[in-house]
Each structure stands twice: as structure tokens, then as C-alpha cells.
Amino acid sequence: MTTQIPARVRFAPSPTGVMHIGGLRTALYDWFLARKTGGQFILRIEDTDQNRYDPDAEWHIKESLNWLGLDLDEGPDIGGPYAPYTQSERLELYADAAEKLIDSGAAYYDDTQAEELAALRQRQQAAGQAPGYDNRGRYRTPEQIQESRDKGLDVVVRFKVPDHGDVSVEDEVRGGLRFDLSLLQDFVILKSDGFPTYHLAHVVDDYEMGITHVIRGEEWIPSLPRHVLIQEALGIPTPKYVHVPLITAQDGAKLSKRHGAQSALEYRDAGYTPDAVLNYLALLGWSPGDDTEVMTRGEIASRFEIGRILSHPAKFSAQKLEWMNQQHIIKADEDVLAEMMLPYLERPEEEGGLSEEVDRPIDRSVVKAMVPVLRERIKVLPDVVELIDFLFVDEVDPNPEEMIGRRMDEEMVVTALNSSIGALTSVEPFTTEEIESTLRGLTATTGLKAGQLFTPIRVAMTAKRIAPPLFESIEVLGRERTLARLQKGLAMFEKHVENRNG
């Protein structure tokens, strides 16, 4: 591996709602780059929009990062050499920068009011012109501005965009980008409430914090020239810009609520493992260059390369995510997997957990014992609930009719149950291996096929047609409970037949 300069990257969400998978994927790439290069992964909260501020959002963001295991080197809670990491606490910095730009003539105070701007836009549209600010505030005198201030009118700071020329920037995933400045109007950098706009704030902070790579969604490409212009005017360097492609839904549109679960924590609650989500998301817009798909986070981090980020949008596939989750569940460490399953089993019944009659905490040794046969049968963690709930309740209520499997008659059911009760009574030791060889031996003495023998047992034991492998289940259920269920099943079946026939 070539030696690399440690990258300082920041994930800079604005706290306006839940954290969606698009943002999560950006955070992922930040983290991968930082970890691969031995740099720092920083969280910066961009709360410069007071109107859209959502007090729960910051918690949600941190919780999401934490769940995915994206550990921070610097951020609001843990601090760091460039604290504070919340923009609303750094307002002077932006005000200073704005002032500097005004002093140098790169920016100016503008007292054009919102209504005036709206009217302008309306007129432009009515005339079939492109809507946009017409730079009318450029030549206000200090006296005029002061007068507006005295009257309590809104005053903003706008950046003065050159009327001609163009700006060229290098994007790490798309290459050289060129923008015609004659198409760009003067834009606001400091709002009338004293807060900066994104354009000013992120440029100032990225410089102050020594950010080397700005990784963000491609929706930012059109405003790239603004950022470069500010940097030039401030006399600060341009960091490397990395615009990652959007993630879209199956219909090609932006992922939204109607496309199902989309926030990180919803995936957690639905039983996806952090590693699977991490792996799947990483591949949505990046690939290692060969056909490798299932990878650990360490493998991804070491193979991650900015140059291999795709430039076209990716469609989110819930199906492939499920498959990915399954792959990670199959590969996970047994003990870790058992621990991961516990919360889904123990959560309230109405949230999908085990029946209320089962006491919490549940016996984790039961879960642990079943993990080897469960892991390849579930796509998401909560799938285990209905697979092993029969092991936690005192009794089950089987449907006698289901005991009659394919190519079976009633007598076979009775034979199967009777013979297995006899055999299991004396099996010693009561282990999966012994149970299996004993029960299989019954096929010779009873003349039943394996399926004919095991179907009644399965249904009597679990009250299900679909269940985990029998022998393991019997061992875990234990001799007493197994026999009790088989006996009850047999009694139920005989009664059922009696009723039906007579």
C-alpha cells in the first residue's frame, strides 16, 4: 500500500430531521477515508437554519453514527482542537469573514427586502425570464444601509460575483468542472439574523478545521463555484471536493418516505446488522474494483479509494440489502450473533417480541444453543422470534390436521408419535447426535419414511409446519417438555380423529 497523507474529513449534517441513508452513506465514506489514511473523522453540526432546526435531529444523527460504529475523533460531545463543532456557536468566525470580504470589496451589504425579491422573481417569470437576483444592491451607500437598519429593515451580506469569466474546479470523482460566472448572481453569505448561509459557513469551517476532503452529495455541484469564489476572496486554499452520487429509489426518484424504511435507526429496528448496512451502503456508489461484495468494515476501509467512487446515481434495493444482511448473519461470530438476537426476542410482544407470557430476561443459553441452526434461516434478526418461540412457552397448541404430512394417513401419525415417545424416553445421553440416531432408527422398525416420522413430531412439538431442525430443537427443549408435548399431541390427534369419524 502506498503511503498516504492522513485525511481530515468531516461529516456535516444539518439537524433538520432524521438521518437518512443518503447522509449515512456520505458519513461512511468520510469514515472509510479517515480510517484508511490514519486521519480524523469529525462531526460538525451545521445548524445555521433556525427555521428548520429540529431539536431531536442531533441526537438522531449521533445515534445513527454510533449504531453503525462510525467512531468520531472530534465532534460536539467529545470536543477537539477546533471546538466548538456546532456552527451556531461559531457565529463570530463567519461575521469576521464576512466583514473581511466587505472590506476587500468582495462582498457588500444589501437591504433588498424579501417582498421585493419575491416581486422581482414574479416579474421575471411573467416575462419569461430566468428568475434570479439582479445584483441591484451592489451600489448602496453606507448611509442608505444605515438608514435601512434604523428603520428595522433586513440587511444581508452578499458576495459579489464577477460578471464575466469562469471558475474551474477539480472534483475527485468527476474530474475538471467549469462554471460560467455570467450565469451566477450575487448570493447571500450572511443572513439578516446574523447567521451565515451554508456557502460561507462551510468554507470558513473547513479551512479553520484543516479539512482536506469535502465529501458531500452531488446536489452541491451547482454551488461549487460559489465556494471557490469565497475561498479565492478570502485567500484560503480549496480543499479536495468529492461529490458522491445520489441514492435513488427503484423508480429513479429521490428516496422518500413512500419507499419504505429509510432512516438508519429504522433499519436497526427492523433487524439489520450494522455491518450489513455498512457493507451494502458502501457498495451503493463505490466498488473495490473486482467482484468482491461481502466484506468486513476493515476490508472496506483498507480497500476504499476515492477514485473508485461512481459518478452515476444508484438505486436502492431492499432485496439485496436483505441478502447482504443474511450473509453477514451467516458469517458473524456465534456469541455475538446470539447477543444481537436477544433484544428482538425480549422486546414487547406488540413490537414483534416473544409472547407476554414469557418472562424477561429470557434464557440466553437457549438462544445460544440454537444459533447454529438459526443463522442460515433468517434474513433479519427479528425472524428468530417465530422460529424459536416454541422453546420459551410452557405449552403449544398444535393443529392435529397438520400432523398428517404428505403421503401420510392417520395411522402413521399415531405410529410416529407413539414410537418416538418410547424412543425418547430412554435415549441416553439426551443429545442431538443420540436423538438423531435413535429417531432415525425408528424408520426401520416402523416402516415409516423419515418425513412421515418427523412431521408429526415437529407439529406436536412446535405447533408449526416450518421450524428449525428437529434434533437440535428436541435437545434444547429437553426430555420432559418434549415428551409432554408429544403425548399431548398424540392425545389431541386421537381425539381429533375420533371427532371427525364419529
Next chain:
RNA sequence: GCCCCGUUGGUGCAGCGGCCUAGCACGUCGGCCUUUCAAGCCGGAGAUCACGGGUUCGAAUCCCGUACGGGGUACCA
């Protein structure tokens, strides 16, 4: 409208001028295995590499145009 980005089977990717009669994976279909369900294994179907022009001995790969998709055009990020 204008500006920007993109376009390989239903989906995600590989491909970086000849090794491509386009490879892998998800999904789908069929088979094997099998106590149910899975997992696993084997095999099949599925792509005029968006379209049209160039450049070249040779293009999915380079250039131009068109179409289509997405993004942007705020005192939102």
C-alpha cells in the same frame, strides 16, 4: 427556461482502445441435497453496452450531437 451531472440485463457492480462470442452478484426459473424451512451446490433465461455521428486497422471503452433520467436555479442545507 437556463446551468450542472449522469446513461452496461429488472437491480447493484466489473470493464479504463484489441484477452468482450460483455464477467460477477441480487432477483427470477429449473435441478441436486434434504425431517420442514433455509443454507449450499449445479444449470437456464435475461444486455442491439440509451441513440446517431465521428476518431482509429480496431470502441462498451476516446470526441461531438440527440434523447432520456437526475440534480441545481432560496436570507434551505
